[in-house]
Amino acid sequence: MMFAVAAQAQVTGSASTEATIVAPITILNTVDLNFGNLAVSAVGGVVTLSPSDPAIRNQVGGVTFPVVIGTVTAAEFAVTGEPDGTYDITVPSTVVVITNTTGVGGETMDVDNFTSASDPPGAGVGEGLLDPSGVGVLFVGADVTVAAAQAAGVYQSAADFDVTINYN
Numbered sequence: 001m002m003f004a005v006a007a008q009a010q011v012t013g014s015a016s017t018e019a020t021i022v023a024p025i026t027i028l029n030t031v032d033l034n035f036g037n038l039a040v041s042a043v044g045g046v047v048t049l050s051p052s053d054p055a056i057r058n059q060v061g062g063v064t065f066p067v068v069i070g071t072v073t074a075a076e077f078a079v080t081g082e083p084d085g086t087y088d089i090t091v092p093s094t095v096v097v098i099t100n101t102t103g104v105g106g107e108t109m110d111v112d113n114f115t116s117a118s119d120p121p122g123a124g125v126g127e128g129l130l131d132p133s134g135v136g137v138l139f140v141g142a143d144v145t146v147a148a149a150q151a152a153g154v155y156q157s158a159a160d161f162d163v164t165i166n167y168n
Contacts, residue, residue, distance in 0.1 A: 023134055025081035027165050035144050037070035038063055044148040049074055051141035052117040063146050075140040077163060083134040089116045089126050090164040091140055096157055098144070103153025113143040128165065138163070
């Protein structure tokens with residue numbers, strides 16, 4: 001018995017190629033972080049400024065809030081990008097030193113424990129969401145540590161602090 005084997009011709013498959021460029025994500029500072037007016041006694045303390053409600057400050061220790069509160073604002077950033085996009089938020093993990101620029105001069109306070117909140121809110125901690133038009137707002141709060149008998153004056157950072165966002 002003899003078998004015939006047919007020669008097979010070359011067979012080719014094909015696929016198309018595609019790439020999608022999404023709108024670049026951007027962040028722009030619109031309001032700076034400001035703890036407002038603080039009063040201190042012979043006991044130091046810490047003031048926490050909430051990012052989720054930028055007008056809320058809490059204090060621990062000898063820090064109090066005078067009747068004239070001054071300007072109290074969480075840092076605010078305008079975020080734009082892909083509609084309904086989500087993004088990761090990285091706030092400073094190190095201490096930012098603010099220095100007395102008007103009083104005796106040279107005294108410092110530490111700002112740390114930075115936290116964030118976005119509007120619209122993201123699904124988890126450290127995550128933001130852009131609305132259907134690709135717009136969102138990011139708020140950043142922090143703690144400031146005030147020493148006992150801290151010298152009076154306006155305390156400012158010598159350099160801005162960085163907030164980084166990336167698409168998820």
